[in-house]
Amino acid sequence: MWTPFGGAVLGIETSCDETSAAVLVGHELKGHVILSQDEHKVFAGVVPELAARAHLRVLDRVVRAALDEAELRPHDVDLYGVTAGPGLIGALLVGVAWAKAAAWAAGRPLVGVHHMEAHLFAASLEDPEAVPPFVALLVSGGHTMLLWVPEWGRYELLGETRDDAAGEAFDKVGRLLGLDYPGGPEIERAARSTEGDPHRFPRPMLHRTQGPDDPDYYAFSFSGLKTAVRNRVEQLEAEGRLGAERAAVARSFQLAVVEVLVEKTLRAVAAKDCPRVLIGGGVAASRALRAALARRLRPDGRLFHPSPRMATDNGAMIACTAAFRYSRGETASLDLTARADMPFPGLLRNGTRS
Ligand code: KG4
Numbered sequence: 166m167w168t169p170f171g172g173a174v175l176g177i178e179t180s181c182d183e184t185s186a187a188v189l190v191g192h193e194l195k196g197h198v199i200l201s202q203d204e205h206k207v208f209a210g211v212v213p214e215l216a217a218r219a220h221l222r223v224l225d226r227v228v229r230a231a232l233d234e235a236e237l238r239p240h241d242v243d244l245y246g247v248t249a250g251p252g253l254i255g256a257l258l259v260g261v262a263w264a265k266a267a268a269w270a271a272g273r274p275l276v277g278v279h280h281m282e283a284h285l286f287a288a289s290l291e292d293p294e295a296v297p298p299f300v301a302l303l304v305s306g307g308h309t310m311l312l313w314v315p316e317w318g319r320y321e322l323l324g325e326t327r328d329d330a331a332g333e334a335f336d337k338v339g340r341l342l343g344l345d346y347p348g349g350p351e352i353e354r355a356a357r358s359t360e361g362d363p364h365r366f367p368r369p370m371l372h373r374t375q376g377p378d379d380p381d382y383y384a385f386s387f388s389g390l391k392t393a394v395r396n397r398v399e400q401l402e403a404e405g406r407l408g409a410e411r412a413a414v415a416r417s418f419q420l421a422v423v424e425v426l427v428e429k430t431l432r433a434v435a436a437k438d439c440p441r442v443l444i445g446g447g448v449a450a451s452r453a454l455r456a457a458l459a460r461r462l463r464p465d466g467r468l469f470h471p472s473p474r475m476a477t478d479n480g481a482m483i484a485c486t487a488a489f490r491y492s493r494g495e496t497a498s499l500d501l502t503a504r505a506d507m508p509f510p511g512l513l514r515n516g517t518r519s
């Protein structure tokens with residue numbers, strides 16, 4: 166069992182379009198600041214260079230604000246944790262360079278954190294029972310992964326997406342529907358204003374006849390679904406009915422994604438005979454996903470989910486993961502670099518280490 170690091174951990178997150186810093190002391194989150202970049206809204210998606218420049222401009226102030234909230238000063242930080250990947254390379258480099266300089270100047274240890282491993286730790290910051298063993302569904306803007314987690318640090322990859330990530334699909338469909346970026350919360354809001362499954366889109370990679378030996382049994386794919394939505398939107402536009410049908414399309418799209426995510430997660434629950442499920446990543450903020458999963462779990466089942474603030478990118482989960490990795494004796498040296506495709510630590514694919 167992992168006991169948290171007793172000192173003050175500063176966690177830094179700059180992998181995408183949130184600049185965030187957190188101060189964690191033991192299990193207690195003393196300071197936490199998340200600044201979501203606004204500059205991408207007009208482009209309906211994240212512009213990597215703008216993201217990197219915005220991190221560079223505000224990171225120092227975000228860290229100071231988190232330390233102020235914790236009523237600590239820079240020299241009180243005992244351990245530095247920073248997202249080293251995966252993510253947008255320019256954005257990651259800003260956080261990594263900042264953290265290396267700060268750790269070096271203070272003479273304190275530094276840990277390079279894997280962003281997706283951190284999403285696994287997010288729920289445990291709010292619920293001490295959100296610990297392994299569990300089946301984990303990680304759904305973010307860049308990744309969709311179904312994992313079996315028997316203990317922290319040991320991750321068996323059951324399935325992942327073959328193309329778009331779940332959050333990416335929400336964002337792209339949001340754009341097709343003329344909604345603001347990010348699409349996930351906007352689609353959820355629109356979907357709530359209507360009922361049923363009016364457009365009945367396909368459920369990609371989900372067939373009742375699939376068995377565990379089928380290579381697609383746990384796999385996801387959202388690109389074809391996005392195309393189906395695009396075709397429907399074009400048809401509705403041509404008929405002058407898009408305005409009237411926008412919410413209905415959003416609802417049917419959300420239902421299709423949620424059903425696939427829930428069914429595949431339940432397959433893992435059955436295969437591992439473990440009714441404990443944890444969700445993480447930005448899409449875990451979806452109330453529709455949480456409600457659908459909760460409805461389908463066995464009566465003895467547990468669903469662990471972070472609050473919306475802790476589900477999307479944040480520094481607290483980075484600090485927590487840094488503390489875990491440090492407790493294992495892992496530290497980074499000053500040649501730590503950022504990697505857009507950083508391998509997931511401790512991940513087994515088909516029984517072999519990636
Ligand atoms: O984890 P995250 O903050 O960033 C990445 O690591 O990618 O996830 C962001 C993603 C976006 O694609 C956003 O549309 C999605 O999370 N998201 C949602 C909801 N809130 C955020 N998707 C569906 N429903 C939501 N309520």
Ligand code: ZN
Pocket residue numbers: 280284305306446447477478
């Ligand atoms: Zn993320």
